[in-house]
Amino acid sequence: MTRTEVLIAGAGPTGLVLALFLTRQGVNVRIVDKTAGPGTSSRAVAVQARTLELYRQIGLAEHVVEAGHINPGISLWVKGQRRAHVSFGDAGAGLTPYPFVLMYPQDRHERLLIAQLEDMGVQVERDTELLDFSPHEGHVELRLRGPGGKEETCEALYLAGCDGAHSLVRHRLGASFEGGTYDQLFYVADVRVRGRQADGQIHISLDDADFLALFSYSDDGSARLIGTIRDERAAHPEALGFDDVRGRAIQGLGLQIDEVNWFSTYKVHHRLTAHFRHGRVFLLGDAAHIHSPAGGQGMNTGIGDAINLAWKLKAVLRGEADDKLLDSYDSERLAFAHKLVETTDRVFTFVSAEGNFANFVRTRIAPLFVSAAYSVDAVKEFMFRLVSQCMLNYHGSPLSGAGAGKLKGGDRLPWAAGASADNYAPTGKLDWQVHVYGEADEVLSSWCHRHGLQLRVFDWERAHEHAGFARGAAYLVRPDGYLATADGAGKPDALRDYLEGIGYRRFTSD
Template identity: 55%
Template sequence: MTDRQVLIAGAGPTGLVLAIWLTKLGVPVRIVDKLPAASSTSRALAVHARTLELYSQVGLTEAVLEKGHKTPGVRLWVSGQEKASISFDTVGQGLTPYPFLHIYPQDEHERLLIARLEALGVRVERGVEVLGFAETVEGLTVRLKGPDGVETTAAAAYLAGCDGARSAVRHGMGVGYPGGTYRQLFYVADVEAKGPPMNGDLNLDLEAADFLAIFPLDEGRRARLIGTVREDEGLDLDKLKFDDVSDRAIRDLKVEVTKVNWFSTYHVHHRVTERFRGGRAFLLGDAAHIHSPAGGQGMNTGIGDAINLAWKLAAVLAGRAPEALLDSYEAERRAFAVRLVRSTDQGFRLATAEGPVADLVRTRLVPLVLPAAAKVDDWREFAFRTVSQITLNYRHQPISAGRAGEVHGGDRLPWIAPSPENGGRDNFAPLARMVWQVHVYGEASPALTAWCAERGLPLEVFAWSPACATRGLKAGAAYLLRPDTYVALADPSGSPKALEAYFARVGIRP
């Protein structure tokens, strides 16, 4: 089986999702992690709408929603006063089945993913470290060191580096990791507390000297605090405890911490590796890109990397696509990572900048501008689309083509909520199958129907409704969906000739 096996280094959310998707697609996997046990603490918290949409492919969405905390909105505070609030429910209504921010700590998230992977018959091999690898005629030979210190070799068709910012796989590929590290030291504390901000929303406090984010973990009891450490207070940063950090923001917000479950400090980096692929080795998640916590994008982006790569590896290993398809992983995901690091860097610098001008912008200008912007429908929708990652697209990439209505090849398929006009059907329901499929909104031509039937390509026809027009779809057009639910081809004519030409060009047999 090693001629088809994918070896995954790193059992965080990125590596676990990759292992689950590949296993569901029939690809044998081996997943190793150098840590002796899964982490019991974490910084990543947000599970965004796009991740929840994709999780429905493997039946994870409901489990995540049951275990986490649905966060209906965000509130902005300055000097102990609430200055602005935005409701996610209102902003995201009609855009996605999940119009909210979902808080689910990474350590708990990992335990769920591990359990699901074990139910599929795959266990994480703990205490196993990647030392190096070399390509052979048939695949890869990977050097491993086990928990007993003994070195062994393993054969694999491909190697996926999901092994974090200090990735051994990236080191073995010999690629750079340009970027930098922010000067500020941050802390994260898992606490039980009470007070006005323990309201179930995400609460952000922008002070002249401090930054504090309060992420709710339940309805008003547990929260995760993320804030800055003031380095001008003569603290021993190597032995820092929660009692040592500046409590000005906490005190102004009248947050009374009754118990500290755990506390740690960290520096924030912003980097994107030069290459995401080197022959048969790939980089995903923090091994490929790392950025500020602004917007809670990190874990979701790594999960997106995994799902993008999984179906492509499966297609190539099954002989249904050329090796060149794998180049599209880097083209699509690196372009997004570069944009993401740039945008989160701008927001992060605004929230944490120091000096009188920065203080004025953060504590006076932002509280004035944000409430006004929040009243503008287009701005609210843009903000939600961006943070939730539903606006992420692969337009102008090698395997994206066409345009029908306002939907381009490479776009996420717009969600059409069930309604009487469309017979109560949810157009996302068929996407649970990780297969190529064609969607038509309106009427499909007999030629297209026959062509899809001859090739065993699922054809889903939905009644036309006003919502279809609102979301930019074109009546009678053919939308070819990839196994990861993105539009591969948008053809306004709805003709099978366009689909035939597309598959011939990219060399894929669905």
């Protein structure tokens, strides 16, 4: 019987990133998908700054940025007139190496991830469907159907369900998926456009009882168009084609549509499962949570799930940590998913609400509010942090310990912008680090060296103080770039006690 450490069901971005990060850490994986090949339409297009920060640690971010299209800002339009403009660069400068929203169509994104996996000797097993599984005390038994209908029984130590909104893994677990479906009918189209707004930025039209958005993802006019269909035509979506919505696109944003590569209609759902971990089985991405496309959060959240889980699985599989470490995947990512569903639900409800008052607020008040708000630096920074997922923290996590300076356990490691040494520079491996901004204590240096724990010392600069670091403090940084705990005096005892407390044995034996 074939055995593997982790079997991943589903080869979308979530499953591919999980396979990539596990393989980079030496974990044996199989990744299966029932489709014959990767997707051929753009689907999710936004790659947020936090995703790029995490990609940078494995040398992937620059490939994605080079292949994608940087959207430097967003404009709001009402009745053909621009009423507000927001610059991402102004809002994100100093917060991240990637102060923009990157447009990178999902089909291209998947192909890049697949190529990275193949370079490491991992092939996606296509035309291979997970039919059933049975969890046992020390493994999961799985039944697969491969090409030609041939069935196979195999074992894995863990199963990761990355198989989308209609997840077989979730169904077989009997897990809940509470939520609902919005009434409005949306359409999505991949188009090639010309016109005054085909300028590489994001444009949103908020006309009465209508919503329309254009997301450019190349310099040749290729773009994603999203809009609502509110009249009687919405009752028969199967009969609709792009010609039925073309006029609205031309009127709202002054576009000339030269080519339509893909068109589809859909309803927006918002659903969330109650638990992301079920013993040796995990749910990730759309299998665990789906929400409105507001803010381009969905794919990025699934990727975040994968990276959060990957380093924890590796630690448990290699005997470095107790199995209870895996419980933190459930608590950390479930809490974030709850916040995300609530936030995107509020935004979606606002842009899609009907009625005269809703139209007045959306078309008259909202553009004025956005213009005024973005003249305040603190508001600009808050909004960028929110959309880019740089605001994500794990303050309530059982893995979040003490802080130092202005930083707390569970914070994203701040990027020390303007510093002579980049504290986000990749180290070549996904592992724990200790950061000291100032001078490192000799006892700390000796402890880190003895346990093979990388110590990174940065000469103290004003940028570090601005980012919230305390001079000379020791910050223990998780493999996924979040602060675990800190000791203001720069001593190792608190770090060792923290690691012992979470059942992480690798750095605690003397």
